[in-house]
Amino acid sequence: MLAFSARPLALLAFLALLIAVVNAVHPVKVQGQDFVDTVTGKRVMIIGVDYQPGGQAGYKPQNGEDALTNGTVCLRDAALLQRLGVNTIRVYNVDPTLNHDDCASIFNAVGIYMIIDVNSPLGGESLNRAEPASSYNAGYLSRIFGVVENFKGYPNTLGFFAGNEVMNDVGSSKENPPYIRAIQRDLKNYIAAHSTRTIPVGYSAADVRPILEDTWAYMQCSLTGSISDPTRSDFFGLNSYSWCGADATYQTAGYNDLVTMFANTTLPIFFSEYGCNKPEGVARVFNEVAALYGKDMTGLSGGLVYEYSQEESDYGLVVINGNGTVTLKKDYDNLQGHYNLLDLALLSSTNPSQTTVTPPKCAASLISGSGFSQNFTIPSPPDGADDLIKNGIKDPVNGKLVQVKETNVPMKAYGSNGVEIKGLAIKILPDDQSNAPSNETTSPSGTAAPSPTASKKGAAVRTGTGAWGVFVAVLAAVVVLL
Numbered sequence: 001m002l003a004f005s006a007r008p009l010a011l012l013a014f015l016a017l018l019i020a021v022v023n024a025v026h027p028v029k030v031q032g033q034d035f036v037d038t039v040t041g042k043r044v045m046i047i048g049v050d051y052q053p054g055g056q057a058g059y060k061p062q063n064g065e066d067a068l069t070n071g072t073v074c075l076r077d078a079a080l081l082q083r084l085g086v087n088t089i090r091v092y093n094v095d096p097t098l099n100h101d102d103c104a105s106i107f108n109a110v111g112i113y114m115i116i117d118v119n120s121p122l123g124g125e126s127l128n129r130a131e132p133a134s135s136y137n138a139g140y141l142s143r144i145f146g147v148v149e150n151f152k153g154y155p156n157t158l159g160f161f162a163g164n165e166v167m168n169d170v171g172s173s174k175e176n177p178p179y180i181r182a183i184q185r186d187l188k189n190y191i192a193a194h195s196t197r198t199i200p201v202g203y204s205a206a207d208v209r210p211i212l213e214d215t216w217a218y219m220q221c222s223l224t225g226s227i228s229d230p231t232r233s234d235f236f237g238l239n240s241y242s243w244c245g246a247d248a249t250y251q252t253a254g255y256n257d258l259v260t261m262f263a264n265t266t267l268p269i270f271f272s273e274y275g276c277n278k279p280e281g282v283a284r285v286f287n288e289v290a291a292l293y294g295k296d297m298t299g300l301s302g303g304l305v306y307e308y309s310q311e312e313s314d315y316g317l318v319v320i321n322g323n324g325t326v327t328l329k330k331d332y333d334n335l336q337g338h339y340n341l342l343d344l345a346l347l348s349s350t351n352p353s354q355t356t357v358t359p360p361k362c363a364a365s366l367i368s369g370s371g372f373s374q375n376f377t378i379p380s381p382p383d384g385a386d387d388l389i390k391n392g393i394k395d396p397v398n399g400k401l402v403q404v405k406e407t408n409v410p411m412k413a414y415g416s417n418g419v420e421i422k423g424l425a426i427k428i429l430p431d432d433q434s435n436a437p438s439n440e441t442t443s444p445s446g447t448a449a450p451s452p453t454a455s456k457k458g459a460a461v462r463t464g465t466g467a468w469g470v471f472v473a474v475l476a477a478v479v480v481l482l
Contacts (some may be wrong), residue, residue, distance in 0.1 A: 040442075053309045105403075161202060223376060242276070291336035332416065407427075
């Protein structure tokens with residue numbers, strides 16, 4: 001039997017730790033009105049896409065399926081999203097009892113962060129907008145705490161959405177705001193008790209102008225006058241579709257009004273959905289991208305285009321064919337073209353505030369609308385919640401990064417012109433990088449017949465060189481040292 005000394009064994013343990021975190025993006029924190037890389041201290045601007053293949057119908061927990069359970073599908077989509085130039089996806093519906101390691105690790109390896117919604121469209125898995133008190137219970141909290149447990153271990157989990165458009169008109173803005181803050185408090189207290197790092201929690205708001213400014217004011221204020229108030233949003237998402245068509249401008253879309261409205265924000269604000277599809281039947285030109293990432297809007301933190309795959313609502317960048325192949329839409333090409341024109345130096349040179357941010361103290365005077373809640377008495381946790389927060393939920397499924405060995409996409413993909421995209425694969429990024437536009441064009445040149453929908457055999461899957469290659473190299477070095 002080969003005997004090992006203590007020194008080589010310690011070296012092995014140290015190298016194993018390095019291998020475990022290789023190619024992991026740096027976690028993100030909130031600092032003032034910015035997202036900030038926790039290692040480099042540089043600002044993180046969201047260049048993203050909303051990701052929910054199959055739409056709400058794709059959420060099938062009864063079949064063990066959600067948007068992040070199929071590693072082969074995620075490999076395909078990560079390759080196309082990486083080439084598009086995004087660094088963030090938003091995922092709406094996930095089952096906390098399922099394993100998401102393959103998909104989360106693939107997106108991590110290509111430098112893409114994830115913002116996860118803790119709710120779903122199924123009964124008991126979201127707040128009841130019409131009667132919030134009836135759905136705010138320990139069973140619901142156990143479900144959303146399960147999402148935290150499932151995703152807290154992935155360094156590319158950027159944050160959690162506690163709610164999406166819970167207030168979508170004046171009527172729904174009367175009773176619901178205190179409950180959203182209660183959910184944020186419970187999520188943040190659970191994260192503080194059971195996560196090794198702080199993970200931001202925020203809210204995604206509807207762009208309903210009669211209540212938008214009040215929603216932001218209500219969510220960003222502090223009951224205590226400091227940022228440590230756990231009921232306060234860490235970030236604020238806005239689902240905005242005001243920029244429609246090629247003739248829209250910064251002024252006609254009301255972007256100038258948003259910049260004025262949010263000028264004094266003390267938390268990050270970004271578009272959690274954007275990309276109007278009017279006029280119907282016409283490819284989106286995405287002229288708003290230049291404005292959103294231009295010098296007039298650097299006070300905001302970017303945005304997420306709605307949405308990756310073509311669903312019934314007709315907002316897709318790609319069409320997922322019945323056999324698993326993918327065809328790009330012209331919308332994808334147009335968006336990629338605008339991403340390639342972004343001034344990344346401008347975005348990275350916008351220095352986050354290094355000073356302590358003091359949010360406004362919550363008061364009725366912050367609310368201008370007569371119908372919006374002025375009640376800042378936040379509901380107490382329901383029976384059983386304190387025990388869940390203190391001791392954790394029962395039998396959580398804790399996600400962790402796994403090695404990404406397969407890089408080639410096994411199913412075919414086609415450009416918007418029908419020409420096959422040859423050699424589609426992910427590129428595992430080194431040195432803790434996040435993804436960024438790379439001035440490439442994904443749709444090949446030329447013309448072809450419409451892409452086929454019959455089942456076809458894809459390219460063979462091979463072992464990638466990124467993290468696995470590093471593992472082999474390090475292991476070889478260890479053998480030499482021993």
